[in-house]
Amino acid sequence: MSITPGLLPVGLRDRLPPQAEAASRLLHRVIVAIGRHGYDRVAPPLAEFEEGLVGRLKSARAQDLLRFVDPVSQRTLALRPDITAQIGRIAATRMRHRARPLRLAYGGPVLKLRATQLRPERELIQTGAELIGSDTVAAAIELLGVAIEALETAGVTGITVDLTLPDLVETLAAGPLPLAPERIDAVRATLDAKDAGGLAALDAEAYLPFIAAAGPLDDAMTRLRRVPGADALSSRLDGIAAIAAAFRDRVTLTLDPTERHGFEYQSWLGFSLFGAGLSGEVGRGGSYTIVHADGGEEAAIGFSLYIDPLVDAGLGQEPRRRLFLPTGTDPAAAASLRGQGWTTIAALADGDDAAALGCTHRLVGGEPQPL
Amino acid sequence: MSITPGLLPVGLRDRLPPQAEAASRLLHRVIVAIGRHGYDRVAPPLAEFEEGLVGRLKSARAQDLLRFVDPVSQRTLALRPDITAQIGRIAATRMRHRARPLRLAYGGPVLKLRATQLRPERELIQTGAELIGSDTVAAAIELLGVAIEALETAGVTGITVDLTLPDLVETLAAGPLPLAPERIDAVRATLDAKDAGGLAALDAEAYLPFIAAAGPLDDAMTRLRRVPGADALSSRLDGIAAIAAAFRDRVTLTLDPTERHGFEYQSWLGFSLFGAGLSGEVGRGGSYTIVHADGGEEAAIGFSLYIDPLVDAGLGQEPRRRLFLPTGTDPAAAASLRGQGWTTIAALADGDDAAALGCTHRLVGGEPQPL
Structure with missing residues (x-):
């Protein structure tokens, strides 16, 4: 097969001036801003043993990774599609005995097996912060504040934070709106699809008002608190209210209680970040649980964002002198x-x-x- | 096979605080310092088509690369073991029509198939600069000045620059000290090994004084100019003298005329950079030729250095407040x-x-x- 000189594989590209410098500048600014809040930088490797990476990745299977046999170790390695799983590994192993809360920051390239329609690149620069050892409302307010500041530092304006309650179905099903365990996944999927008819078919109409409660935060909270069964969510909703109070003057807040796309492994809180003039979400995060080798569990909260869409929107460029x-x-x-x-x-x-x-x-x- | 939780493949490692931040800080400082001299940043991808990468790499064979079959393109990709070949590709393709001299800078991770005794890591952060379209003495002085400033910016002190003449054998063999073409490689290898007996066996004793001329620059130049046949090197030696005049107050200069290890693809000038308290060379560079797809050739000069040994020596750390x-x-x-x-x-x-x-x-x- 002949190769056109300079042709690159699909989804991989050269960054040229001035975008390459903008990417470097934005990553540096963001990681410095995160660091000022006490998040210490860690830098895991680009590749790990496939089994180790898959075991800790929240949603990837081995066949979703770029894998290769390492001639030196004679083992299958995988290129990281995401850095957060590596941060969890470091927190659970080499930094297991450091005082909590443990604040870690990271930034570097990741490689995806496949591009998506929204992100045609397979190599992206991911950065973010993880707060390990706490997922309280205070932790959420700190972490979300760092995320917003990171975006502001990168030049993003008109920031919207869309909050979600990833474990809403489990919480309600275990309390006021019981569901047989075998129906929980089906109800979740139906809520994800915002499919009212599907809920009826599952005999789960009681969950329908939670879809309808989505919208600007204050309205959504008012509607949500009135839904029968929502008492079981009161500690979550009080947390959301406290978060809203901390950021209402700084960003636009919305609430989508049943949104779970990409938040499958989050616990009580998830959030997506949007900016004016940027298509799609520019970052996301939420609370989650780290499981240790000895079976112990640890609460955590984090966020990550990709630098590439910011660069593509023209951010990070400076006038040339x-x-x-x-x-x-x-x-x-x-x-x-x-x-x-x-x-x-x-x-x-x-x-x-x-x-x-x-x-x-x-x-x-x-x-x-x-x- | 069972896996110890958190174990990483040989040669790959986590950078923890404070080294991870030091690495990020040093890379940023170095690339900013290089950029102030007009070297614009480019960022090629981590992986390319194997054929494309091997074709441009100066000394790697396909079996020396970490390779994998990309399920999307159904083609074999390779992880880059070096960024300079990618910069050459960009200069020869997407930036072919930009004005010369073209000044480009880069910085990012590379992945080696095998560690070496000197560098136990297989993932390293490489940074550097390439000046494309000129390899004159003026170009060499600019480029070497940028390299020295990059090291100084990173905190390296006691810098030594070891200059070498990579095409010495070709130049002499084509002129005053003729060698049959089939003996040139053998003489080079013998000079690389500084093997006086080997030269005698090859009936090439005339090359012996060039080994003996190595040493502190002024002495070496004096000895070298006296060697029979060295007239053929006079433009090169005048260039070396001009370089020495530019930097003699700033760094220690040495000359090793016959050193070719790792300079196999350099043309008239090569150099290695050393620093006080750092083991082994910390950077290297030299002049070379870019071959275009249409067969055209272009002179160039560049340098690269690895951030990792600087971090391992404790550079880049700042007091914590x-x-x-x-x-x-x-x-x-x-x-x-x-x-x-x-x-x-x-x-x-x-x-x-x-x-x-x-x-x-x-x-x-x-x-x-x-x-």
């Missing part, structure tokens, strides 16, 4: 100009063309002059 | 303290332990107090 230095410019003077924030492009030969090289200024008589 | 915020701290006050450079660790519950959480200070009456 590129200064052409004629041949013979004193190296110390050039260093001083770089220290003042100039990017310098030194002529290597007399024919070098300042404009063609993307310069905005030229050094004339020791002073930068606009081209 | 971690401030414990008692429950009830005003969020705006906390944000203001972060703006002043504090890392804040907010208590989520009354039992949270400032010392156990690694805090150096505690907020008391609105003022940070040392713990």
Whole structure:
């Protein structure tokens, strides 16, 4: 098979200037902002033993991973499609004995087996934070505040946080709206599809009002608290109210009580993050449980976001101040100009063309002059 | 086969605090420093078609790569063991028509099939710069200056630059010290091994004085210029002398005319970079030729370095100023303290332990107090 020179596999791409620099800048800014809240950076490897990665991934099966046989270990490794599972592994093993709450941050590339319609890239830069050892309302408020600040730092405006209650069906089924265990998954799937007719067919119409309660947070909360059976959710709803009070002046808040797409492994709280002018969600997170090797469990809450859609929306780019230095410019003077924030492009030969090289200024008589 | 929880494949590892942050900080600092000289960042993907990657890699064979069959494209992909070949691809394809000299920078993870004794890691963070379209002495001085500044920015002190002449044998064999074409490789290998007896066996004793000329730059140059046949190297030696004049006040310079290990694909100039207290070389580079799909050739010069040995030597770490915020701290006050450079660790519950959480200070009456 012949190869077109420079052709890349589907879903993999080169980032060129200025997007490549924007991606690097955004990742750096976000991870520094997260770090200021005490989230220490960890950096797990790009590949792990397939069994270890699959065992900890929340929704991936081995056949959903990019796998290869490692000639050195003679074992099957998989490229990570997600970093959060690795953070859970680190928290449960090498950092098992560190004081809780343990705050960890990460940022780096992940590789997906398949692109999606929403995300045509298979290689993405994922970043985020995990707070391990607590999933209280206070933990949720801290974590969501860090997530919002991360987006603001990246230049995202008009942020909307869509809150959800991932374990709503279990909670209600175990209390006021009983469901036979074998029907729980079917009711969940029907709620996920917002399929009223399906609920009737399952004889679970009592769950219908929870779909209808979705919407802007205050309205949704009012409607939700009136639904028969919602008393069983009161501690969750009080938590949501406290979160809303913390962020109502900063972001738009919505509530979709029955939304579970992608939140299958979250416990009491899930959230999706949206921004003005950005298509689809730009980040997500929620509370979850880490299971240790000895069977012990630990509450946690985290969020992650992808840098790539932010770059594609034009965020992270800065105006270029590129200064052409004629041949013979004193190296110390050039260093001083770089220290003042100039990017310098030194002529290597007399024919070098300042404009063609993307310069905005030229050094004339020791002073930068606009081209 | 049973797996110890958390065990990682040989050569792959987790970076924990504070090393993970140091790695991120060093990469960022280095790439920003390189960028100030007009090197625009590009970010090629982690994996490419095996054929494309092998075709451009300077010394890797397909069996030296971590490869996998991509279920989507049904083709064999390889994880990049090196980024410079990808930069060459970008320069020759998507950026073929950009003005020269084209200055590109990069930084990101690479995956090696095998660890070496010097580098036990198989995943490394590589960064560097390529200057495409020129390999003149002026280009070499710029590029080497950027490389030295990159190391200085990372905190490396006591820098030594070891210069070498990779095409020495071809140049001499085509001129004053003729060798039959079939003996050239053998003479090179013998010079690489600094094997005087081997040279005699090859009837190539005339090359022996070039081994002996290695050493501190000024001495080496003096000895080298006296070797019979060295006239053929005079443009190269004049270039070396100009490079030495540019950097002799800043770094230690040595010359090893016959060293070719790892410089097999370099043209007139190669260099290795060393630092005080760092084992082995910390970076390397040199001049080379990019071959285009239409057969055209383009001169280039570049350098690369790995961040990992710098992190392992303790570089990039900064003193921690971690401030414990008692429950009830005003969020705006906390944000203001972060703006002043504090890392804040907010208590989520009354039992949270400032010392156990690694805090150096505690907020008391609105003022940070040392713990």
